[in-house]
Amino acid sequence: MTTFHIENVNVTSFETMPTPESLHAQLPLTDAAGNAVMQGREALRNILDRKDPRLFVVVGPCSIHDPVAGLDYARRLKKLQEEVKDTMLLVMRVYFEKPRTTTGWKGYINDPDMDDSFHIERGMANARKFLLDVCELGLPTATEALDPISPQYLGDLIAWTAIGARTTESQTHREMSSGLSTPVGFKNGTDGDIGIAINAILSASHPHSFLGISGQGKVSIVRTSGNRYGHVVLRGGDGRPNYDTVSVAMAEQALQKAKLPASIVVDCSHANSFKNPDLQPLVMADVVNQIRSGNKSLVGVMIESNIVGGKQSIPEDLSKLVYGCSVTDGCVGWDTTEKMLRDADAVLRDVLPGRLAR
Template sequence: MAQTQVDDLNIESQTLLTTPRELKAKLPLSDSARETVAAGRQAVRDILDRKDPRLFIVIGPCSIHDVDAAHDYAARLKKLADEVQDTLLLVQRVYFEKPRTTVGWKGLINDPYMNDTFKIEDGLHIARKLLLDMAEMGLPTATEALDPITPQYMQDLITWSAIGARTTESQTHREMSSGLSSPVGFKNGTDGGLDVAINAMLSVRHPHRFLGIDSDGKVAVTVTRGNPYAHVVLRGGGGKPNYDSVSVALAEKALGKANVSTNIMVDCSHANSNKDPALQTLVMENITNQILEGNQSIVGLMVESNLKHGNQSIPADLSQLEYGVSVTDGCIGWDDTENAIRHMAAKLRDVLPGRKA
């Protein structure tokens, strides 16, 4: 009697990937890259611990789709970072994975050639090489930890990690974050609610045990120590911003009541800019003024910025892509980026050292 198939009914195929150990052997950390990562993480930790009065700003393209443009942006950002380093710690946003509400381009790792070929092996190599290049420039990097497998391939190059609004409530992502080597920011929910981020922060500081992969790609029971450097990222939600002084004060109160870190990072994009990239600079100005008026809790910002303003759809003919323009969320252009960062640094240079711990 023929047996009825009951397993893998909807699996078309599976292809073995290079292991994390193999990829790291092909693209190893140089001494200079290792120093960039270590120094960047320590600087963010010191800011979160209030040992360093600077703000840290995660800034860069909504997503990386063009490696040449990413290198171009990084070279400009490194120069700007050196200019304002006494006041602001600039960390380049290098997002390789994009959560989709339904379907769409999922990012450089999943589909590096933007043609639905899903050459993930190539994507991992391209992404790691880009992170290495930036680290060797002396530029710390940040990313969103979306796929729970990917950190094994990339986390040794990441200074700061984000957990997005769609995944902050996910147990998988909370467990994963408890083992990340970098500080991690949890965004509030898409509805604007803070509870999911607070619960995530309560969870992530504890040890966890879960299924993951080891450096050789084998399924393993992963035991974490817990991550003491989790904090909230206010990104608005439900069609409303939450970066204003009243919202920030309410967040401080809720975080304090829950006995979690009252450090606050503000995402200048998403609902906080009403999805209009040009409004991000107004959010930056507002945050600057809050600090000038005595705010003690805001320690970081996130800004979506690219070589050119706005965004574009992915065309069928990829040769028609406009250089330096986002293919996901709209970004401010480089000129506005430089002006906003310099303006913020100039206004806060003499104020930040006097902030209370």
């Protein structure tokens, strides 16, 4: 009998991952972490349902690469949350997976040692440990769902999920979102098309059946009930911002036409700041001013922030990395972050009582 070399022609090996169930057993959800997740999700749902007038702020490093610096940042953010809790819900941005147009570092899960060794099994465990540490501080967390398998490992520690501009149009990510336990923000396309995000919200709100894995690591048919907490994230596109009053009004009209709630989040980074982190405070101030002027559809903002502002390239000698500085997109530094949030708090205190009025 002739043997044909047909399957896996370009695959060099298969390595077994620990199952989600076994990783959960190794790093179990604690009472403190579980309470932070549940309270964060409830607060986010209440904001989206207009039961809570506050603004939610997804703020933190563009990506996590150093868990020590990341936890340092989380402690600072927790302290600031107590200061602004009456006007804002702070959700720490904890991104482990980075989509790439061509090549580049793919994130802490994929390559935790930042040397192309790709110890994904260790990266996944490290990511879960980091999320546990942050949640145990009492901070809710947010992440981007890129790999459709990762939520089985980490989803119990996430309060808010983003679907990125490159994946909002993906059927796989729309189906996955329909089963996520968190509210989900869908970004407009890289060309600025908001219709892609609206279609994603509609799709994710319906039940789906698709292939995935179970907690035991078995390939399974995943059947979902649909997620009614999808919303739009405006991140600009095609080199142009879309957080201005005209763009927001057009987004409101598009959502109304689709018979969807007018819930809009503005990403202060990416094309909205022309990828210049120094412009993020201006975007934030504009959003807050729109709320002060009576806008009720703006429910949240995203800020790329770190201990040290700017960004750095990954050196061959990792000991030369600048502590608390991004290795992906540029971020605002901690001092700027504090000022952005304190300035917003000062304005919103007088405005929020009227936001729930019909």
